[in-house]
Amino acid sequence: MMRRTKAKSTFSAAAAVLLIVMAAAGCTSGEKSNKVLDEGGKSFILKGITDLQQVSQITGADSPNKTDQYAVYGTDLGSMFNAGDKTYFVFGDTFGERAADQIGGGGSFWRSNTIGYTTDKDPSDGIKLDGMIADDTGLAAELLPSAKVDFDEMTKIPTYGLAANGAMYLYYMSVNHWGDPGKWDANYSSVAKSTDNGQNWQLLDQLKWPGGSNFIQVSPYKVQTDKDHAEIYFWCIPSGRFGGVQLMKVDESNIENFADYRYYAGKDADGAPIWSTKLEEAKTVVDDTVGELSVVWNSYLNRWLMTYLKEGEGVVIREGLAPWGPWGDPIDLVTASEQPGLYGPFMNERYTENDGKTIYFTLSLWDPYNVFWFKASLQK
Template identity: 35%
Template sequence: MTKTGSILLSALAGATALLLTATTPASANPNAINPFPVLNGSNGLPNLTGRTQAVFQVTGMASPNNTQSYNVLGTDLGIMWDNGSGEMLTAFGDTAGLGFPNLLAGSVWAWRSNILVRSHTQDPANGIFFDSVVRDVFGQARDLIPSPKIPFIEISRIPTAGIAVNGVQYMSLMSVHSWDDVGQWTTNYSGLAASGDNGETWAELPETRRPNEGANANFQMNAFMKDGGYVYEYGTRSGRNRAAFVARVRANDIANIAEYEYWDGERWKKDDVNAAAPIMFGVGELSVMYNQYLGQYVALTTDPFNSVVMRRAPSPSGPWSDPEVLIDTRELPSAYAPSIFPYQTGRDLYFLTTVHSQYNVILMRTTL
């Protein structure tokens, strides 16, 4: 959820020449050939000296997943969830490759707002390997929910959460109206899309849209968690350094906004989004999961200094602890959007995070 449009615009001046002169044969060493600065993930893994280590390049030309083979040179987010049958689905956000313009006049970049890959990796110690990707007729990763990509109308439609309920896949996406100051953007609305064929095709659910106004503005960026028959939805306003709120709904009613309950600080109130009270402050993109090793709920996000942090709580509604730094911003200032690996791995907590300096996604490991 970064200013991908700005990234692509700044690349336009040299992109045509690159298309004419650069090749990337399958046997080429991407660390030696770097025709697409920033967007190719060929800078190597960052060397972190704190409690977190970078363990695997998930996307980009240096990734064993060879994402360039389906025209993914740069991407962000990496939102993971189990499809209900032991397979992991991962949705990525704004994704750059080469191709015909699909957005900006004169652009040579193929820009997709939401793509999806599948994996059977449940032990990520040696990396996360993709089995398949949702492709277009040319074999390239394709948009799941297309966006017109018109500034100040809808510049992008970005996934922020995913979950499976009764064999149906659901994604929460935000409709981005405009990119504003660094770390800030304005949305039109958030809403759900659903897939009955394991993420191959998707349909919007317009009745689930939350307009970016009133208290619904507090649920523009979301994270999902299943617990006790409920789906918990953790929401923030668009942009980073925000307050977070929480709602819940019986899993079977996930597409019925009227059935959602909102935590007011003491109790749950049904169908009253205005009742939602903040549960934590100063957060960016959120990922929440129960951790069996700790016996607590954990939330990953970034703090106002752009460090990747973890908070703990005894229940889904909190109270949430003060943040613990997992990746200090002084070590990796361009990291954002940590997303928790959906399968338990004992004392090791694995998560994906985007490194904006190479605009690709990296697998991280923290020892709890």
């Protein structure tokens, strides 16, 4: 992400199969009883965070991956999604040449987005990238081209990816203009699709959310509701870092059909979630100033975990009893005093240790404008 200023396990087998279906009757809303969807009988148990540690650097010339070999000297974000045995790291504005003392986004050979990938299942010593999706010269390719014109389309930033229906999808935002710190304007958010392992991407223009909506930046998670059926939940925020979280979902099989997306609109008289076809009826599930959010199911707590940046304060973590909440109070994960210029805390269920007690996550630092690998332990 190019802005002028930002304040910014070993492989867990349990996490890999965490969405075990629990057979029971469906609720009036169509939800099925499933431990990741049922908030009944749960209470908040996350007490705090210990053992925060920067493990390694993922990108940049100073990283073990030496990504300058792909003309990735500076980049940010690093949200992750899994497809088969690979994990894909999705980066934002990427630069191939920069002054040694440069802070923040900028430089030459600008690409709006790039992707690295790995089969590394052991996060304890950092992430070893197997490579990056590259052009014919071996340099990291821009996957979703942008106009690069301010107040038109400054850039296209992928906010998260996922694998579904045998394909790969990138949800992205078209940025019109970078404004004051933590603020920017979006033209719209949309989706791109790849059927060749990320080498080429098709823009799905039938999927577009308005630039002024609460559905510009998303964090998706697939929930297997039965043997043959999965739903994808999306926690969503507006452009910038000062809005709250709303929730939408879609059946995996209908992911490319805009009319099939449903928006969480509160609960009915029986306490079951209501799903509306109208995005303007969506209710806020987390009321905070939320930037670059990430949501996963955690097998240690048997709760949802959400991480995000609170602009000017640092990165926080919250537990959720169901996708729509209730969500616990924010707990400091990494403070701005510990890591100045931090943002983009992204988790992945593939990377935990100790049955999910230890979580790993990416974190972007505005200086030196690269992506780092962190870990922390959850305390019940």
